[in-house]
Amino acid sequence: MHDIKHNSKGLIPHGMSACAGCGLELLIRKVMDVLGRDTIIIIPPGCAASFSGFGKETAIKVPGFQGNLENTAASAAGVRAALNAKGNTHTTVLGFAGDGGTVDIGLQSLSGALERRDRIVYICYDNEAYMNTGIQASSSTPYLAKTTTTPAGKPTARKNLMQIAIAHDIPYAATASIYNIADLQRKVKKAKDTDGPSLIHVHTPCPTGWRYDPSKTIEVARTAVQTGCWLLYEYQNGKATINYRPKELLPVENYIKLQGRFKGLTDEQIQEMQKYVIEDFNKCIKRLESVA
Ligand SMILES: Cc1ncc(C[n+]2csc(CCOP(=O)(O)OP(=O)(O)O)c2C)c(N)n1
Ligand code: SF4
Ligand SMILES: [Mg+2]
Numbered sequence: 627m628h629d630i631k632h633n634s635k636g637l638i639p640h641g642m643s644a645c646a647g648c649g650l651e652l653l654i655r656k657v658m659d660v661l662g663r664d665t666i667i668i669i670p671p672g673c674a675a676s677f678s679g680f681g682k683e684t685a686i687k688v689p690g691f692q693g694n695l696e697n698t699a700a701s702a703a704g705v706r707a708a709l710n711a712k713g714n715t716h717t718t719v720l721g722f723a724g725d726g727g728t729v730d731i732g733l734q735s736l737s738g739a740l741e742r743r744d745r746i747v748y749i750c751y752d753n754e755a756y757m758n759t760g761i762q763a764s765s766s767t768p769y770l771a772k773t774t775t776t777p778a779g780k781p782t783a784r785k786n787l788m789q790i791a792i793a794h795d796i797p798y799a800a801t802a803s804i805y806n807i808a809d810l811q812r813k814v815k816k817a818k819d820t821d822g823p824s825l826i827h828v829h830t831p832c833p834t835g836w837r838y839d840p841s842k843t844i845e846v847a848r849t850a851v852q853t854g855c856w857l858l859y860e861y862q863n864g865k866a867t868i869n870y871r872p873k874e875l876l877p878v879e880n881y882i883k884l885q886g887r888f889k890g891l892t893d894e895q896i897q898e899m900q901k902y903v904i905e906d907f908n909k910c911i912k913r914l915e916s917v918a
Contacts, residue, residue: 635659637687643676647840649804649830649847650674650751654722656807657749658688660814665718666709668693668701670732672724673758673832674751690720696731698723699739702746718818721748725766726756729785740794740823747817748825750787753832761835768855770899772887773835779891783902789913791825792861798824800860804831805847809858809869816862829856837886846884853881854907859914866914878903 637658644651650673658665667690669678677685678692693701702721709717721739723732728750739746755773756762763773763780766787770779791799798820802810810828817824831847833840850856853876858869878900882888891899 637663638677639685639687642685644673645832645834645840647833647843648673649832649843650753651677652807652843653749653751653804653810653828653830656804656811657720657722657814658686660811661718661720661747661818663688664716665720666690666705667720667722668698668705670695670698670723670727671758672727672756673753674722674724675758695727697735698727698732699736699744699746699748702748703739703742703744706744706746719746721746723748723750724757725750725752725754725787726762726764728752729766729787729790730764733790736825737790737794740791740796740825743796743822745821746823747814747820748823749814749817750825750827751830752787752827753830753835754784755832755835757832757835769902770888770891770895771836772889779888779895783906787825787827788859788861791827794823795864796825797822798860798862799827800825801827801829801856801858803829803847803851803856803858805844805851806858806870813860816860835887837889838884842884846881849876849881849884852876853878854903855881857907857910859910861917864917866917868911868914868918871911875904875907 638655665688670693698721702719706719752766754767755764761773762775765785767780769783772779800813802813813826831843860867
């Protein structure tokens with residue numbers, strides 16, 4: 627038997643089948659370093675399934691299973707209930723799902739778990755499309771991004787997962803980014819220690835779907851925050867904290883020029899996008915400041 631208090635680093639071995647430069651691979655390693663061995667993980671179909679494995683193989687050194695795309699949170703809630711029935715309150719139950727499995731197909735299941743106040747940690751790794759099945763747009767795909775189902779650029783803005791989660795009045799919800807691992811891991815620790823449901827929404831660049839050089843994953847993630855395309859903040863027991871607020875936002879062009887999925891936008895579209903990003907950023911800051 628492993629001693630669950632020790633040997634919690636390296637729970638995801640190297641030599642995985644994720645693409646080079648995959649943001650998700652970095653994320654899952656860093657999340658598991660914090661959660662440790664005493665964790666049960668539920669992963670739905672999607673790129674993260676390359677970690678939960680195929681057939682008898684798995685690349686995660688903790689128990690878990692691959693569920694369905696639509697019921698990650700319900701599966702996690704069921705595992706939590708079974709552990710509770712056995713008197714086990716120490717094991718962390720983690721639902722680890724993509725944007726498609728969270729904001730689209732699994733949203734009802736997530737809403738149910740948040741409403742029941744099931745003590746689960748739910749992490750949405752957001753690569754902003756259905757990557758595993760060929761880069762189809764999800765409702766988390768940003769405005770004007772090209773995917774195989776939005777070849778001329780997505781005409782609508784993304785759905786706001788954090789606001790949906792917060793509307794359930796859960797004790798802990800945060801955004802995070804893989805360019806700031808210290809901030810991410812602090813949030814994972816808080817989620818682990820939360821007595822009730824917690825959600826972390828992580829911006830997770832994907833070189834294959836976003837079409838950039840794999841060496842630029844961290845640069846892409848950082849530029850998203852510097853341009854206001856992604857904001858780092860958290861809600862804890864109804865109070866909001868903005869974790870990092872750039873003094874001045876960099877032009878959105880700095881972010882989109884790094885990625886092939888925004889290639890070919892007209893000057894007018896880039897201006898449109900800049901306008902949208904600033905408006906959305908200011909709206910979000912105003913909302914957070916009203917509950918700070
Ligand atoms: C109900 C259902 N519809 C479609 C699929 C096929 N499918 C498997 S993985 C996947 C993509 C999931 O996208 P996301 O959750 O964003 O994860 P990613 O692939 O981007 O990591 C889809 C559509 C499925 N497994 N179940
Ligand atoms: S398609 Fe994107 S998210 Fe999926 S394994 Fe490749 S880089 Fe990672
Ligand atoms: Mg996805």
